[in-house]
Structures are given as structure tokens and as C-alpha cells.
Amino acid sequence: MLIYKIFRTDEWAVLDAEGETAGAPVDLADGFIHFSTAEQVRETAAKHFRGVDGLFLAAVDADALGDDLKWEASRGGALFPHLYRALRRDEVLRVDPLLLGPHGHDFPDLP
Template sequence: MSSVRVRSQRTRLGAVNGLSDVEVFPDASGGTPLVHLCSESEWSALRRDGERRPPGFAADGFVHLSTPNQVHLPADRLFRGRNDLVLLTLDAARLGAPVRFEPGVADDPADARFPHLYGPLPLGAVIRAEPYPPGPDGRFPPRET
């Protein structure tokens, strides 16, 4: 794995469950971003290790991603009520492995296609990291665009 040094620009938001800053990194592609949800501890591990292979990676062969407009669907289904989530915005040009848009689960809209990264998620692809808290009812509403 090649070593990539990235400088972050931090924007102060105030403490939210231990993640007190939004971290913004340079975006090389300027294209539509993809996003990935992880816990604060998984984000720390990604920063330490330089790449992320989620628990299901060995069985599935891919990392689950979303678009910003659909991230609430898996967030609400899988993480309802969790207050330790970090939303990683990714530069698709830096992922270093194929991304395929594929159907989600039966409860997702019939025409929904979710991006799957067929390789580990490299730290160098992260262009933004921010807290992703649920609403007061524990659910994750659609993001405003």
C-alpha cells in the first residue's frame, strides 16, 4: 500500500459524542461523492490503519457505500438510535477498486441501487468526516440537499 499524506482542514462544530470537528480533506475528482457510515471507533481504526475492511467484507467481498441522498435508508435500518456514527464522504476517484451500483434489500425502494466498493476503503479517499446523529426519535431522516 502506498503512503498517502493528507492534510485536513478542521471546522469546529462543537462536541458531538466525542467527534468535535468536521474534518475536510482535498477532493481530487470534483464528482458526485459517495458516503460510508462507521462508528467513531471504526473511524479511529481507519485513521490508524490506513484502510477499512468492515466485518462483512470477507463474506461479501465489498464495502457498503451509499449516495448522500440514500444514506438514511441503511442508517435507519441498521443503526437506529445509535449516537456514535461518523459519516465519511469519499472521493470516488481515490477508491482504488471497482464500485458497482447494485440492488439493496427488499425493504429499499425497487429502483434503488447502492454503491459497493470491491476492495478495502482507503483513508486517502476520505474527503470529509462528520458526526451523523439520529433525530430525537432515534431515526435517521433523509438528508437535506
């Protein structure tokens, strides 16, 4: 199963250049890296990244993250994937620009 992380341009640049990241400021504050499923990621973008341009959508295989990935209740009791360690660049299977269109972000086809 693929899970998704939305990165701002500077956050993606750090991961791409340094090979790993502990996440965005909200991730550092919460103590884990926030991910979303394919079903959740559009709502995540609308709620937390409304009007933000220059985003990247990274896809990661949830199974490859092992026991460091926990599924925990969040919005409305839905289970969200949270990674309790740094994310490595080599764990990102795909990254796509998440362009801002007239009606919100334009997502690539998600499996």
C-alpha cells in the same frame, strides 16, 4: 459524485489510525464495502443504525475509486455503490459525526 459510508466509532478509529479498512463486519461477510448515495444514506442509517450513537459519516468521491466501485441492485432494486477493495483514509474527503437526535440521526448538509 460523493458517496457515503457510515462508520461506528471503533471502525472509524481503525481507518483513521491504520490508513485503510476492509470495512465493518457486514462488509467483510459480503465481500465489499457498502456505500450509499446522498439520497440513500438516511434510509441506510434508519434501517441499519437505528438508535446507534457515536457514528461517523464519511464522504468519498465515487469517481476516484475507479473500476473497483460497482453499482449493484439492492433495496427495492435501487443501485447502491459497493467497493471491492479496501478503502484508504486519504480517499475520505470529509468526515462528520452523525449525532443521534430525538427523531433519529442528524445529518450534515449533503451536496
